[in-house]
Amino acid sequence: MTAMIDYNAGNVFSVAAALRRLDEEVVLTDQADVILSADRVVFPGVGYADAAMKELERRGLVDVLRRVEVPFLGICLGMQLMCRHSQEGDVDMLSIVDAPVVRFERDVCRKIPQIGWNRVYGMDCPLFDGIRDGSWFFFDHSYHVPLMDQGCAARTEYYGYEYSSAISKGLFFGVQFHPEKSGKDGSRLLANFLSMEA
Numbered sequence: 001m002t003a004m005i006d007y008n009a010g011n012v013f014s015v016a017a018a019l020r021r022l023d024e025e026v027v028l029t030d031q032a033d034v035i036l037s038a039d040r041v042v043f044p045g046v047g048y049a050d051a052a053m054k055e056l057e058r059r060g061l062v063d064v065l066r067r068v069e070v071p072f073l074g075i076c077l078g079m080q081l082m083c084r085h086s087q088e089g090d091v092d093m094l095s096i097v098d099a100p101v102v103r104f105e106r107d108v109c110r111k112i113p114q115i116g117w118n119r120v121y122g123m124d125c126p127l128f129d130g131i132r133d134g135s136w137f138f139f140d141h142s143y144h145v146p147l148m149d150q151g152c153a154a155r156t157e158y159y160g161y162e163y164s165s166a167i168s169k170g171l172f173f174g175v176q177f178h179p180e181k182s183g184k185d186g187s188r189l190l191a192n193f194l195s196m197e198a
Contacts, residue, residue, distance in 0.1 A: 003038035009045035045077030050089025079174030
């Protein structure tokens with residue numbers, strides 16, 4: 001069973017539908033006992049980092065998410081919230097991965113937000129097993145994780161600027177793109193995640 005974190009951050013139903021198409025049982029929950037007893041945890045989200053952190057705090061989920069000991073996948077805002085601090089609202093986040101989240105600079109990246117398909121390279125974690133390097137995934141974001149010396153599981157280039165489009169630390173994984181909207185490669189990534197064990 002996969003626990004999907006319920007924190008009023010949107011996009012949960014399309015992710016849940018993608019997982020159910022892979023015959024996975026999905027439970028949308030904010031209950032600590034359900035989250036900590038699940039086989040894996042998915043942390044999707046769209047929206048504003050500061051508001052999302054306040055909602056996680058209101059529901060008592062901040063420490064719960066840090067305590068997860070099974071495969072964990074953050075998607076889009078969910079990936080960003082796994083990091084240390086965001087410029088979006090100047091907010092401290094979960095600090096599962098020691099990385100900042102910053103806004104694209106307009107003088108470098110002419111179109112903000114990045115919305116649409118882009119390539120993912122340097123795939124360096126089990127999420128990407130069987131997926132060709134340079135495959136296309138669907139993005140929709142204005143903030144990003146810069147390239148890191150450790151923890152960068154894949155990278156993407158936007159107007160010549162490279163950033164981390166996937167991160168990992170132990171059983172914690174995050175992707176900036178939306179696998180649930182990324183066709184067969186997105187489905188393969190989700191299937192790879194579902195095959196992981198603690």
